[in-house]
Amino acid sequence: MRISPLSRNVIHDPVLWVAVIIYLVMIGWLSIARYMGFNAGVLDLGTMYQAIASTLRGEPLIVTSPQGNVSRLAGHFELIYYAFAPLIALWPDPRVLLIGQTLLAASGAFPAYAIALRRLDSVLAARSIVLIYLLYPVALTAVLFDFHGDTLAMPMILWLVDALERRSRWSAVVWAGLCLLCKVYVAVAVAAIGAYFFLWGGQRRVGLVTSVSAVAYGALVFFVLRPLFEDAGGSRIHNNYVEQYFGAFDTLLSTVGERLLNALVVVGPVLLLAWRGWRWLFVSTPILFAVLISTGPGTTYHYAYHHYALVVPFIVLSVIEGAEKLCHLVKVDQKNGIISASGNMVKSSVKTLNSFQRSWRSDLVFCTVTTVLTSAALVDIPLNPTFWVGLPGLGVDQASYGITSRDFVKSRFLTNHVPPGSPIAASMFLGSHVAGRSELYVLRYPDDPGGVRLPIIIDKIDYAVADALFDWRTTINGRMVGGVDYEAKEISILLNNSNFGLIYQEDGLLLFKRGVTAEESLLQKIEFVKGYKLTQKQIADFGPVRLLEARIDSSENRLFRAYFSWKLVGDSIDRRLIAVSRLEGVDGGRVVHLPSAFLKPTNTWPTDHVVVEQFEIRLPADLPPGNYRWITAWYDPTHTDAYATDQRSRIGNEVVIDTITIR
Template identity: 25%
Template sequence: MTAVRTARGTARTADRWASWLVAACCAVGYVTFAVTQWRLLESPSWDLGIFTQLARAYAGFEAPVVTIKGEGFNLLGDHFHPLLVLLAPVYWIHPSGASLLIAQAVLFAVSAVPVTTVARELLGPVRGTLVGVAYALSWGLQGAVAAQFHEVAFAVPLLAASLAAYLRRRWWTCVLWAAPLVFVKEDLGLTVAALGLVLWWRAGQRRIGRLTVAWGVGWTVLAIGVVLPLLHPDGTWDYYGRLAAGEEAADGPGDSAGGVLATVAAAFVPAEKYVTLLLLVGAAGIIGVRSPLIWLWVPTLAWRFLGNVEYYWGWTWHYSAVLMPVAVAALLDAVSGRTGTGHLGRRLVPARRWASAGTAAAVLTTAIMTVTGPMNRLVEPATYAGSPRADVVDEMIDIVAGRTVEADIYLMAYLVPRSQVYWVGNEGNPPPDRLVLDATRRTWTDDVADAADLAEERHPGQDYELVLDEAGYQVAARVR
């Protein structure tokens, strides 16, 4: 008996060490990608600037007012993500947008620990480790790293830990890890509710399942119906219109039966959506579709495929990150028969004979997407050279430090720690002290000669002069 206990203890220790090794290797890769992307002055979107401004506000014990979104705009009126207050210590350590990128990379890497550990427990050390690596480098996580920081960075490790507990039949632990998801983003309450339904109907945990459903749905309704409109300057939720099809999207949830039908029909086109589904099935090792856990995909895929924003539909960006822990958990659930009986059907038949095939499918999907995806740039020497314009950016940051600044999206995150930043695309901004543009990525009309002319056009009655025009960057200063 003692020998058996000793063997089990040794196996658990090996599982932990292997899991943390997978996470460490993943962290090195993701952090390297994030830091090189930052040094290359790449900005896929304006979101990093927004979240850096939020982190700066929380670090100063202030409300998350983000002027990039508009004068006095409280970001809790855009999306419901109070858990992002945890970014404050990150910003204290190093007040920079790069800190958020590194934090996200580490959070994604840490999520591989519970996944790899439970995979080794269920599939053995070799297949389990391979599944852990396939998850850690999965295309959804790679896409999120390449898209820079988003709030889902906190959702991924929470989901991973929750679903690992689910696979061990530790129901309350599963729910407690999932519960904070409602504070990461308003739609994730529906993912929590979906987990509750699986616990209720397929795992036979009626009481826990009902409580989980109520928690998830309750917070989604409260967030969308009360909190977001209350804190939004226009008293609404900005994303109603994105759930309608075409250019005639309604301002509310829907104006007519015809509009609803058009929205539903639009969910089935274009073909890009089917490619996303195929990639998800591949990440789940194909056999994962047998597991009821795939129902946790439905809330996220529903708003994405019903949406009229093309970035929602594909496999790039950060929108699939929260689906990756679900995919690997479904694979493990399917091959181990971990889901018990419930109201909707018979007990799943264990399919261990398919474990190797499922593992191979998941690994192959990750390998193909890694070779063709954003992480492949880490093998290119030019990635580590940095930007030849970095010195000019440092000079520009010094010029605008302590000032109010209007800027295009490309340098927002770099300017936020030392300036009050507004987006040049917003109307109603107060006249800034400085206007900053990247002239190599011109986003204004040909009628405007330079940053000074653009500033005067945007703010009539104010005079500006060009004080820097170098390496494609321009800075216009207000003349007092």
């Protein structure tokens, strides 16, 4: 006798577990690799970690904004973050947030499976629904986009619906409460679920209570509780959701095509069945519509962000209901006696019924395949062929999920030299690794054209961490974003500020400190000299720049002072070039010539003067004693791969300057 799938316990299906485990390995690996490769920025992973860490100091989810410290309870009101405080107390590392979010997202496969099995009485259908949920494009992009409350709510919504369908009231209360704690506007999603059960779910009282409770909670938070925390961080903020996310409607017409394409990505993969489950889509329309018309910071309506996470459970539920309706048509036809008593009609009708019965299953399989293919085409995961090509900012490229040897240099640099707890302005992708402090500014914010915000916040910080070889870059609409020169203006400001001094440089990573002593500060000097007399000729040409002489002097405690004399060959040039030296055979042994790169760059050099450059560096204490050749070359910082300082961006050839001895 065939055992009904309904009698099988969900946890006994090995296919379900295999799918969940593969998901955990893939998404967990990608999330951790993105962090370890220094591609997860201060915004948003760093600020979320900072907020949660602040609760261990008794502060209400405090983060640092460009205006100063503020509480997230004055904004999105993510009380759920308090649940992660014990985790970072045990392991003070942002990776614990990524792992927790991945585990929670994967857990949504179980209620999705249970709902599908209950509704469709088919293991194949339940497995298909699990794959749709786990591999849905906007679900994947949400989980891989740092750490957010609405992403945490995504699986909880499915747990809530499962509890309501099982009429497990207390379980439903718990999951509804957890959902509401994730973010203030998750109340809209919970209210939508209540509306569904009130209108069509056969639980009018439960549905009404759920909706009213969600609306009441959302109103209480939005209008009463949030304003109470506007001064909690010491800097008063004014949070106007309407103004922040919907305050530029004049841009809607110019982006309507892009928004419609994103809407197609959100619902298109499963539309074949989802339209039949229109009731779930209908109640989720306010969420989807709000994201699509949002004019908030950046392209918030783009599918690559996390904002569509709340829509995913409703899409999955609409597919289940759509398949259920198709399946129900067969039973209705059987009840109405379509099968005739005549032999020929029996055969004909059986064929019709079989084809009808195959239809909902084949439609569901088709939706599963289109979901996988869409994700493989549009989401940066191993299923995408471009993932393995290494295009700038994609896949295994070092600006996406690739981990390079320099990433270990960065980790060592931050661990050994950046003091914990001090107010700091950090490079975007370095800051998330030093986020467990009360004040953490971004050296250059995404909306800063360069050099605008730093002068405003510089009096609030004691340290600054910059990257003179900024190695995150990608291409958007044919334009390079990021690149070596990304923080050029900020570095120039710090070098020219008398209150700050450079105290350490390693492989282009720079640490500045306020109020440095003469012993701490590393000399950075450049001047134009007319009538310069050479003392030691060492002529070499690097395109438009000629080296006249150079030497490297050593001092105690591994301190070295470099002297370079340069001159333009021919006419003046209108572009910045950068000189970079390296110690041969030393991983992370590059030295950016800061004076000629940022104090007086090549596009300011006069043709009738010699440019005399001096700078000091202190080599790492763990560099083994020995003799090292000092090699210098010039590079074009506008080149996409200038961060690598290799032949792709090099101007001319490398030149051996000297051999230094480390004792």
